[in-house]
Amino acid sequence: MNTHADSLTDSTAAPLPTRYTRTAITLHWLIALLMIGNVMLGLSADSLPDDWVRPVIDTHKSIGITVLGLALLRILWRVSHKPPPLPREFPSWEKVAAHLAHFLLYLLMIALPLSGWLHDSAWKDAATHPMHLFNVIPWPRIGYVMNLDPALKETLHDRFGTLHTWLGYALYALLAMHIGGALKHQWIDRKSVLRRMAP
Numbered sequence: 019m020n021t022h023a024d025s026l027t028d029s030t031a032a033p034l035p036t037r038y039t040r041t042a043i044t045l046h047w048l049i050a051l052l053m054i055g056n057v058m059l060g061l062s063a064d065s066l067p068d069d070w071v072r073p074v075i076d077t078h079k080s081i082g083i084t085v086l087g088l089a090l091l092r093i094l095w096r097v098s099h100k101p102p103p104l105p106r107e108f109p110s111w112e113k114v115a116a117h118l119a120h121f122l123l124y125l126l127m128i129a130l131p132l133s134g135w136l137h138d139s140a141w142k143d144a145a146t147h148p149m150h151l152f153n154v155i156p157w158p159r160i161g162y163v164m165n166l167d168p169a170l171k172e173t174l175h176d177r178f179g180t181l182h183t184w185l186g187y188a189l190y191a192l193l194a195m196h197i198g199g200a201l202k203h204q205w206i207d208r209k210s211v212l213r214r215m216a217p
């Protein structure tokens with residue numbers, strides 16, 4: 019007879035994964051580096067000498083669009099590959115908080131570049147300053163926004179800029195939670211989750 023104890027040690031059952039896949043790990047750290055680097059570039063823009071501002075902002079835009087592409091790839095990978103389950107001993111509020119933070123981080127990986135792109139497409143000088151990814155690949159503005167009436171575009175430029183800044187604030191708060199959570203599990207609970215995502 020197949021007892022409950024037997025089923026727990028059933029050697030034919032596939033073992034649950036304990037780490038993210040190599041692709042998920044590569045995309046996680048690549049996107050994390052690019053996003054954190056881009057925050058620094060975005061925040062530094064106002065305090066740079068004049069002849070630095072344009073190249074730095076152009077690089078910021080190129081990195082941002084790259085993040086948008088990588089984030090879409092990552093989401094496709096995520097929906098087709100189940101991540102390792104969180105350790106069973108974690109209290110359920112921590113699991114819910116971790117899943118919520120992850121969901122919101124995915125949202126920001128899309129919303130931050132998209133709001134930046136909308137902000138940039140509503141820029142009055144967009145037509146005379148065409149965008150090139152890393153000074154090489156021509157990249158379009160969002161035509162619908164670019165072709166709006168100039169007064170409306172000016173208003174939208176401000177609104178999307180404010181949205182972009184506030185999404186940045188949301189990223190800082192979530193990252194503090196995300197990194198704080200990982201370090202709590204590492205140092206206080208002594209139940210590493212970092213190992214699951216370590217390169």
Ligand code: HEM
Nearest residue numbers: 046049050053054096101120123124197200211212214215
């Ligand atoms: C902008 C920067 C970052 C973003 C957007 C981000 C986003 C995410 C997301 C969405 C997940 C969930 C993966 C999934 O289940 O699909 C995740 C997992 C993880 N992240 Fe980050 N992350 C960032 C930076 C960091 C940093 C700096 C650390 C270092 C402490 C870190 C440590 C982890 C760990 C350990 C996991 C695995 C959690 C688990 O075991 O389920 N992340 N990250």
Ligand code: HEM
Nearest residue numbers: 056057060061063079082083085130131134135138183186
């Ligand atoms: C990973 C994606 C991105 C992140 C994390 C990010 C983050 C930021 C941050 C933190 C700022 C400074 C906001 C402030 O506090 O005032 C900023 C500014 C800005 N971003 Fe982004 N951004 C991203 C993508 C983009 C994209 C794709 C574009 C355009 C195509 C863009 C265009 C801009 C512009 C024009 C500014 C204003 C710079 C200035 O004149 O001060 N961003 N961004």
